[in-house]
Amino acid sequence: MGRKLLLEHIDVPGIETFEVYRQKGGYRSVEKALKSMSPDEVVEEVKKSGLRGRGGAGFPTGMKWSFLAKPEGVPRYLLCNADESEPGTFKDRYLMQYLPHLLIEGMIVSSFALGTNLSYIYIRGEYLFVLEILEKAIAEAYANGFLGKNILGTGYDLDLRVSPGGGAYICGEETALIESLEGKRGNPRIKPPFPAVKGLWGCPTVVNNVESLATVVPIINMGADEYVKIGTEQSRGTKLISACGNLERPGVYEIDLGLSVEEFIYGDDWCRGIKNGKQLKALVPGGSSVPILPTHLITKTANGDTRFMSYESLSDGGFASGSMLGSGGFIAFDEDQCIVRNTWNFTRFYAHESCGQCSPCREGTAWMEKVLWRIENGEGTMEDIALLEDINKKIEGNTICPLGDAAAWPVASAIRHFREEFEWHIKHPQEAMSRNYGLLKGATV
């Protein structure tokens, strides 16, 4: 079992309460940062740690923080992105549900570093039961002097509040999140201006993922010099991976970045292989948006090197033969799974979640879903494959926000690596139908 920086105390009974969390050393990083460091020193420490955003894009957190504009007399805001909605990703919920104080602690230190006096956790609406857990923990933090006025007598004031969404994947995009927090539809904004300059209510704003903010706690506690010893040069520290699909032991794991993919899938400490003794057919390593990998590119790169769980190794080979670490939503497909059906399923997701603002995404995702559905149901033609590729190219890069790209990549990679399976569906319509899980056309799926 690997080292645990975030999940160390997850199994301690009562760890969701302030009392137990504090007994286990909780809130030490707040004491250290507020009493012995300046805000800029905290920012520098996070920069030095090499922490990269854990929501999916992997942008360096410290650098994002250093972009925050600080005009005199204008409030600034820190928003925690807890809109976790990327299919395959459920690590943030796990962290918030069982270790609510860890996120709160990380947010206090981060808010101090950025000089914000009001911060929000924007949580997806479906997690209302987690919102209640967080608010209970926040009330405890207020009662114990870690939130509110003059925290620990240092003169620093911070209010922390939770704000729910209402069921919209797009609100995980930071400018859509800001729109939503302003009480509007979640339509992403055109950038620039970037949120660091003009974000919530027109003020400078930083948006960070739940896990990124929680990771600030061990970074401050152990110091960046120690933190950088974990992981690889381009992927420092530990990362939560939410493993799902046809695995023997799915769940949330904290790994040292740089663990081999093979060890993670088959190791006794981790997923223990594919369920029911089946073979692994394909893998989506970083949430539904990232390219799917076929069998021969999962544990090895195209060059035959070992593939590791890190930003650089998972993307080795680019989109031709690699994928991305993304959000850590690790989806395994066994030998019986139909790639066409899954590609259709993911595309339906994006068609459903498109905000409708940009035509290429609004029209293109719905169109791709229709074409994929007819291929899956034995009504496709060979031209449909080229049509999908064509629509794909017209969505990618042509939208305000990355949802368009996120919708395009799974389709492009599935065709790239599993073209034969698409062709098989088209050439064998009857068999394609019978493989269709017994569901007939028109079934309400």
Add this chain to the structure above:
Amino acid sequence: MKVEIVNKERPVLSEKAKAEIQTVIGYYPEGKSKSAILRVLHIVEEEAGGWLSPDTMDMVAEILNITAIEVYEVATFYTMFNLHPVGKYVFEVCHTGPCMLVGSDNIIKYIEDKLNIKVGGTTSDGMFTLKTAECLGACGYGPMLQCGKFYHEHLTPEKVDELIEACRRDEVKIY
């Protein structure tokens, strides 16, 4: 800001709900009460029997001191809000990729047959509505469904039977 509710064809809010609405409006700076809209819609929907009628949305507009269209455009954008009456228990079965890989299609079909309704339908006794949902963030614990605020994971036909029976006995917590 003081909450004053004029009662037309509108739900009568409980004192608890009114107090909660006041509290959550206070979570945002002065003049930014529109930001509370999603939270208020969740509270009001719960009070109004699980759905938002135009009258209910008008009430929310008055509470937040914004125009009715601002509420409609939000309520119609976010898929969690029901704009038509629903059953007492709304089963929202996740049908996105990771849940499909572990059999969500079969669970949906099982519930359809068991309750004799299709996705989107409500049983004639008004007890159950079946819906599908996109990824609910429980991918490692599928198949799963959300009923009210809570998740029911690792579903099998037997577990679905138990859940339905428990609902009929009024033993399932929704909020």
